[in-house]
Amino acid sequence: MLRHKVYKYRIYPTNEQAILIMKTIGCSRFVYNHFLDQWNMSYADTGKGLTYSACSKLLTDLKRQPDTEWLREVDKFSLQNALRNLADSFTRFFSHQNDKPHFKSKKNPIQSYTTHFTNNNIAILDKSIKLPKLGFVKCAKSQEPQGRIVKATIRKQASGRFFVSILCEEDIHELPKTDSAIGLDLGITDFAVFSDGHKVDNHRFTTKMEAKLKREQRKLSRRALVAKKNGVSLLEAKNYQKQKRKVACLHEKVTNQRNDFLNKLSTAIIKNHDVICMEDLHTKGMLRNHKLAKSISDVSWSSFVAKLQYKAEWYGRAIIKVDQWYPSSQICSECGHRDGKKSLGIRKWMCPACHAHHDRDINASNNIRNEGLRLYTLE
Incomplete structure (x- = not known):
């Protein structure tokens, strides 16, 4: 039976690739927040929200505007998936499955974007993976994916490490019976x-690491106080950011x-x-x-x-x-x-x-x- 299965690998982008990944994440977040605001205003004015199709047309116009033409620099599928995620969030909200969608923050510890497979734009090689706009990225492949690639999610963890999750459609067979x-x-x-x-x-696991976590978190708090005392923003405080990653x-x-x-x-x-x-x-x-x-x-x-x-x-x-x-x-x-x-x-x-x-x-x-x-x- 065909099932969806995810393979997760750590990737090692170059400095240029890492910058492009962060640009793509930022553009996806901008598109999500922009159309969430449009959706809320439409609902307040007319009692009806927008649709994915309507947002997709508006996104095309947004790319042509001088103030937001930088959206064309990144993978187009990442922006379309941001709209799909927004539409799905509203669908689940009206089905009473989750809370109302909130604006995304760049301070979230995990940042990601999703791209789709088309025209062989995603391929897994021996020691690298091919991704849209990024080209070939060095990859630590732990297992060989099977079946058809559907999409890929590129993620940056709070630790500063990058990962890619590949969603594949596979034919998974039932295991033999054990009568147990x-x-x-x-x-x-x-x-x-x-x-x-x-x-x-x-x-x-948490208890064993608790003493070390407490010690490192106290260091983080002290460095935050030092940055505040010196009038430095936490985003610009290098010692604070280094300890935060630790x-x-x-x-x-x-x-x-x-x-x-x-x-x-x-x-x-x-x-x-x-x-x-x-x-x-x-x-x-x-x-x-x-x-x-x-x-x-x-x-x-x-x-x-x-x-x-x-x-x-x-x-x-x-x-x-x-x-x-x-x-x-x-x-x-x-x-x-x-x-x-x-x-x-x-x-x-x-x-x-x-x-x-x-x-x-x-x-x-x-x-x-x-x-x-x-x-x-x-x-």
């Missing part, structure tokens, strides 16, 4: 506990470590099991608990579940979500006896009915598996 089902209990002490007794450690590199390292861990674990689960049963966690509500919010954010349950879901859809696996209020920790997985509510401090207990000894988390994952399989047979 697994229950999965997500936690904080252990990231995941499986019904077969296997536990995956929570690596606590802090961003640390945050980026934590993000990369976490994504690598989540991708490897989710892929292993999908490869080895046909049915994956797990709790339907309400993460947003759990984050309101200020004592656990930091730990919950660090483990990234939502990101992990999202990765499992799209990989299951790709490879023909089933994800079964058990209701979050299902008492998985209170039921004996051996005899089904329901015991009283247990505090989080109780990690091991014995069933008063069948006298089976239970590890709290393994017992919960077994109950999630049993309930998930029951729900699976009803579908």
Whole structure:
């Protein structure tokens, strides 16, 4: 079945190419903000907004005006995609899927633009990638993309590093059946506990980097104060900007470590099991608990579940979500006896009915598996 798959590579543009990338990002942001303002004024005056087609015609006129003729210097597809993103944002807003579109800021830590594939303007070679207007850019290729290239997104991180994401349309085949089902209990002490007794450690990536992050962020604050004292804008304060990139590199390292861990674990689960049963966690509500919010954010349950879901859809696996209020920790997985509510401090207990000894988390994952399989047979 044809699916969209993204390949992300780090690129190493020359100084001229980096300048052109930043120009293109700036022009895309200008076009988005300009037509957002036009859209808002049209809606205030007539009660109706604009359309992508109407904005596209106005963009052509905008390029011909002396004050904005510099828009012709950059990739035209990046400007058209800025308009598409604006139109999609309004469509989702009126469908109650997201908030009203806001103006883009150049102070955003991640800046990007998107271009489309046409007439072989995007090509991936051995050690470089061909991009519209930029030509051949040095690239660190980690894997070979398959299928038809659809579009590319060029991104500059807060760390100053450049990346390109290539969206390809591929024919992805389902994995062979394993006749295996697994229950999965997500936690904080252990990231995941499986019904077969296997536990995956929570690596606590943010916590391990916390001391270093605090130290570097204090340096950043001091340099901001020095710049303010000397009457220098933060954008022009070189020491502040240097330290800002250093802090961003640390945050980026934590993000990369976490994504690598989540991708490897989710892929292993999908490869080895046909049915994956797990709790339907309400993460947003759990984050309101200020004592656990930091730990919950660090483990990234939502990101992990999202990765499992799209990989299951790709490879023909089933994800079964058990209701979050299902008492998985209170039921004996051996005899089904329901015991009283247990505090989080109780990690091991014995069933008063069948006298089976239970590890709290393994017992919960077994109950999630049993309930998930029951729900699976009803579908």
